[in-house]
Amino acid sequence: MLPKKLFMLFCVLCLCVSISHTARGGGRGKTGRRGSRLYNSRMPVIIQHRNLASKNYYENKDGAKIIKASHFELEYMLGRKITFFCMAQGLPRPEITWFKDGIELLYHKFFQVHEWPMGNDTMKSKMEIDPTTQKDAGYYECQANNKYAIDSRGFRTDYVMVTY
The missing domain is CATH 2.60.40.10 (Immunoglobulins)
Structure with a gap:
């Protein structure tokens, strides 16, 4: 089992690679510059809540x-x-x-x-x-x-x- 800090670093690196790949035009649904179509316009974001107040703000119904x-x-x-x-x-x-x-x-x-x-x-x-x-x-x-x-x-x- 990985220590918690090492696991978090791994998650951040995976997210950076994913963002880099998408920014270069890779990713699902991309058919080239002209006539391109992206299926999801939102980049996944990992939010680590530091306290209950921030969780209540970001996840308020x-x-x-x-x-x-x-x-x-x-x-x-x-x-x-x-x-x-x-x-x-x-x-x-x-x-x-x-x-x-x-x-x-x-x-x-x-x-x-x-x-x-x-x-x-x-x-x-x-x-x-x-x-x-x-x-x-x-x-x-x-x-x-x-x-x-x-x-x-x-x-x-x-x-x-x-x-x-």
Whole structure:
């Protein structure tokens, strides 16, 4: 039987190898750069709770959780529309905020967010950019939060050039 510290080190190394493999394009469901499809947009995370308070925060049954979201990768044609979708659940109903490359997105005439409250515990949100430019390529994220927890989902996007 392995000592506990050695076992934890082994788990961390396995996770690092898995992340490295996925970042290089390996993993299940990947069919190449163009036309790729990933089946799971969430990287597994091992959370070791240090105390009861942190466990209650991360595993709170009323905490904000994203229950549906767009696919992880999207390639768009310049001048066309980008659309991302997020649905979150929690009590109180979560608020959804959109980010690009880590910076909160603010409204402008080419960027719109539509939200639909559903019942007292669910929020649907759709983010659209129309028309798109080269500057719209990047990493987008929807973040759902309420007073108990925060959950987020990320989406990578890049443009394609069509030549005739």
